[in-house]
Amino acid sequence: MTKILIVEDELTLNKALEEFLVEEKFEVFSAFDGEDGIKMAKEKSPDLILLDIILPKKDGFEVLDYLKLDKKTQKIPVVLLTNLESAEDIEKAFNKGATTYLVKANYRLEDIVKKIKETLKCA
Amino acid sequence: MDQKRQKLKKKNMQVINDLNLKKQARDLGVKVWQTPGFMFIMLGVIAIVIMSAVFLISQNYDDPEILVLAESFVVIVILIVGNSVISMVTQVTKLNRMKSEFVSVASHQLRTPLSAIKWETELLLSKCRRRVVGDKQRQSIENINTLSIKMTHLINDLLDVARIDQHRLIIKKIPTDIIAVAKDSIKEAQSLAKKRHIELALSAPRKLPAVLADPEKLQMVVENLLNNSIKYTTNHGKIELKLTKKDALIIFNIKDSGVGIPAEQQNRIFDKFFRSDNIVKYQTEGTGLGLYIAKNIIEQMGGRIWFESVENLGSIFSFSIPISKQKE
Numbered sequence: 001m002t003k004i005l006i007v008e009d010e011l012t013l014n015k016a017l018e019e020f021l022v023e024e025k026f027e028v029f030s031a032f033d034g035e036d037g038i039k040m041a042k043e044k045s046p047d048l049i050l051l052d053i054i055l056p057k058k059d060g061f062e063v064l065d066y067l068k069l070d071k072k073t074q075k076i077p078v079v080l081l082t083n084l085e086s087a088e089d090i091e092k093a094f095n096k097g098a099t100t101y102l103v104k105a106n107y108r109l110e111d112i113v114k115k116i117k118e119t120l121k122c123a
Numbered sequence: 124m125d126q127k128r129q130k131l132k133k134k135n136m137q138v139i140n141d142l143n144l145k146k147q148a149r150d151l152g153v154k155v156w157q158t159p160g161f162m163f164i165m166l167g168v169i170a171i172v173i174m175s176a177v178f179l180i181s182q183n184y185d186d187p188e189i190l191v192l193a194e195s196f197v198v199i200v201i202l203i204v205g206n207s208v209i210s211m212v213t214q215v216t217k218l219n220r221m222k223s224e225f226v227s228v229a230s231h232q233l234r235t236p237l238s239a240i241k242w243e244t245e246l247l248l249s250k251c252r253r254r255v256v257g258d259k260q261r262q263s264i265e266n267i268n269t270l271s272i273k274m275t276h277l278i279n280d281l282l283d284v285a286r287i288d289q290h291r292l293i294i295k296k297i298p299t300d301i302i303a304v305a306k307d308s309i310k311e312a313q314s315l316a317k318k319r320h321i322e323l324a325l326s327a328p329r330k331l332p333a334v335l336a337d338p339e340k341l342q343m344v345v346e347n348l349l350n351n352s353i354k355y356t357t358n359h360g361k362i363e364l365k366l367t368k369k370d371a372l373i374i375f376n377i378k379d380s381g382v383g384i385p386a387e388q389q390n391r392i393f394d395k396f397f398r399s400d401n402i403v404k405y406q407t408e409g410t411g412l413g414l415y416i417a418k419n420i421i422e423q424m425g426g427r428i429w430f431e432s433v434e435n436l437g438s439i440f441s442f443s444i445p446i447s448k449q450k451e
Contacts, residue, residue, distance in 0.1 A: 010235060016242035023249070054231060083234035085282070087293045105234040105275050109245050 001027040002120065005046035007037035007063065008081070009055050013104070017050065020109040026116075034058025038066045041073045048120055050112075051098075053082040053089065064096040077123045079115065099123070159215065162208040169204055173197045222285055229282065237275050244268040280412045284395060287419045294340055294423040298333035298447040301341070301373055305364055308345040312353060320359045323349075327366035334373050335447040340420045345375070347413040348440045352379035354409075355402060356437075372426075372443040379439075384432040392430065393418045401434060417442075 008014040031037040033056040053060035067073040077099040147158040177193045286292040352362045365376040388399045396411040421428045432438035
């Protein structure tokens with residue numbers, strides 16, 4: 001089963017994503033802050049990480065930096081899933097190694113799953 | 124050649140707009156005499172007048188003290204007016220920074236609860252499809268979903284307008300299949316069209332060269348034009364979409380038999396927040412931002428948008444997009 005790690009501090013969003021992904025037959029792990037996200041990425045070795053930017057303890061950009069430095073996690077594709085949409089944030093995310101950048105407000109759950117499958121195919 | 128002519132026309136329009144103090148005042152939300160343009164003109168006029176006066180004084184008076192006094196006076200006046208210009212520009216810069224901060228805060232704080240509402244209702248609808256749920260409950264959930272999507276679109280429009288005003292709207296330029304974009308847009312609009320018994324028809328060659336565009340933004344423009352046509356066409360009408368190739372451009376037309384636009388208001392149709400009087404009476408819902416955003420998107424993609432319309436007969440909205448020279 002494909003393993004997805006969700007790093008999202010908003011409980012409702014995290015649970016909605018988790019529920020939908022489980023229905024789509026993914027194995028799902030959840031983290032609610034940046035530090036926990038890094039820890040779970042190292043422990044669970046997910047196939048893909050859904051990462052928010054605004055997070056407690058360490059923000060999404062800091063998490064990306066850690067993930068890309070660590071040999072255990074650097075090859076895991078990271079999909080940034082955020083409501084920030086500035087040119088600077090998008091450029092920063094791709095410069096730090098994000099694979100895809102999705103604005104939550106513009107995507108239905110089924111569209112996110114489509115993007116996950118596309119990303120995994122290319123990885 | 125057509126593109127070069129368009130670029131030159133755009134530059135000329137920019138110069139005219141920069142000299143258009145009324146437009147500047149409207150855009151900045153200040154009085155005409157408070158605009159930076161007016162201040163610069165006043166500075167220039169005052170400098171010319173005072174320099175002329177100093178010249179005349181120097182012609183009539185040899186006394187060096189009088190000359191120094193006159194020139195000091197010129198410097199003081201220029202400093203005072205220059206200071207006013209700098210204050211005005213500083214105020215405008217501060218307002219722009221506040222707008223930028225609002226955009227950043229709004230994009231996260233408003234969208235986060237909306238995303239949660241949207242996803243929760245999607246989960247509920249997905250459960251509704253699998254179990255037996257009363258029609259009323261299903262309808263209520265669908266209504267919540269529709270309204271949350273509407274709110275998301277409204278916030279997106281307001282954010283796009285703020286970005287356009289700050290020249291920060293991101294437009295990708297990649298080879299895009301415009302026929303696929305048109306078909307997806309029709310698919311999205313089908314339920315609204317069906318409710319109003321309006322037929323949607325697409326006329327396009329089997330294959331067209333890819334255009335250089337941002338696929339998501341292009342779809343936004345097509346959907347906006349299509350939704351306008353549907354909203355403002357009375358029941359049982361027909362809306363025709365057409366795609367054609369002309370030289371190095373793809374031309375998109377959308378023709379409806381809707382309420383049309385009054386002739387005396389047609390020059391304002393692409394203005395921010397503008398909705399023609401007959402539209403407001405016919406349909407109270409709407410922000411008047413769609414066409415403003417659409418025009419900016421198309422122009423940033425190197426295209427042009429225009430329309431023909433007759434009140435009570437209908438409209439034809441068209442835009443052109445350059446064909447991509449890149450291999451797909």
